[in-house]
Amino acid sequence: MTVPSTDENFTVRHVHPAPRDLVFACLTTPDHLTHFWGPTGTHTPLENIVVDLRPGGAFETTMVNDRSGDTYTMRAVYVDVEAPRYLSWREVDSGVFTEVTFVDLGDGTTEVVTVQRGLPPHMRTPEARAGWGTALDRAATYIANQGSST
Amino acid sequence: MALADPTRVAIVARLAGGDATVKELTEPFALTQQAVSRHLKVLEEAGLVSRRKAAQARPASLEVERLVEVLGWIDARRREWVDRHNRLEQHLRRLDGERRPRGQRR
Numbered sequence: 001m002t003v004p005s006t007d008e009n010f011t012v013r014h015v016h017p018a019p020r021d022l023v024f025a026c027l028t029t030p031d032h033l034t035h036f037w038g039p040t041g042t043h044t045p046l047e048n049i050v051v052d053l054r055p056g057g058a059f060e061t062t063m064v065n066d067r068s069g070d071t072y073t074m075r076a077v078y079v080d081v082e083a084p085r086y087l088s089w090r091e092v093d094s095g096v097f098t099e100v101t102f103v104d105l106g107d108g109t110t111e112v113v114t115v116q117r118g119l120p121p122h123m124r125t126p127e128a129r130a131g132w133g134t135a136l137d138r139a140a141t142y143i144a145n146q147g148s149s150t
Numbered sequence: 151m152a153l154a155d156p157t158r159v160a161i162v163a164r165l166a167g168g169d170a171t172v173k174e175l176t177e178p179f180a181l182t183q184q185a186v187s188r189h190l191k192v193l194e195e196a197g198l199v200s201r202r203k204a205a206q207a208r209p210a211s212l213e214v215e216r217l218v219e220v221l222g223w224i225d226a227r228r229r230e231w232v233d234r235h236n237r238l239e240q241h242l243r244r245l246d247g248e249r250r251p252r253g254q255r256r
Contacts (some may be wrong), residue, residue, distance in 0.1 A: 009224045009227065010224060010227070010228040010231075012228060012231040012232055012235065014232075014235035014236075014238075015237065015240065016242055017239065017242055017243065017246070018238055018242040018245075018246070022242070022245075023216075023238075023242070026238055026241065026242065027238075032241065034242045035237075035241045035244075036237035036238045036240070037234065038235060039230050039233055039234065045204070051248055088238075096227075112235065114231050114235070116227060116228075116231070119220065119223070120223070123216075123219065123220050123223060150221070
């Protein structure tokens, strides 16, 4: 399996107040996912979540907008599953790749590191391909600093 | 990677302030025209810079809308994950409360 190794869009780190096994279970079990998956303002009913936890297995969620009832479906396929320390999936429509690493901090808490790579096709040129996100972030920061320092 | 190179990032920053020709770009960066052209070509292929075909000097323009679109999409996705982790933490705290009820809960 070829996995893009560079060009991160972003990394999000969060320390959770729970042991690693439980945090891993939360991100891989529909009964847990339904409580927190959808962005604020949406919910993800239990029956809208598919988790086939194995490489090549499906990971699908259909989020429902609380107000309008509009739905948004994320279809992905697991790339690697190494319970309870690592999980990755690739979105079917966009090719966007997400990896989640679970670090046992040894005091009953768990750091979860989420990395996303790649851009949807309509934002890619054939030459630019998978996520020049980090570089763009740097450019944006650079430009912002140029602006503020003058 | 179009913007992996600091010179290209600097060229983008320069173009953010207005269009510039290859010649105008050589001066602040102490580069040859060939070197500037090479960098511009990479930025053009990434869709970040466009160049007017007709004009003699072919000034380069930053594709601001594209830059904003991509940065906006990435930022929205990042915020989605920050939000998701906050809600996961709340979920974990609720679970902990249910496992270890203290005091007289109801």
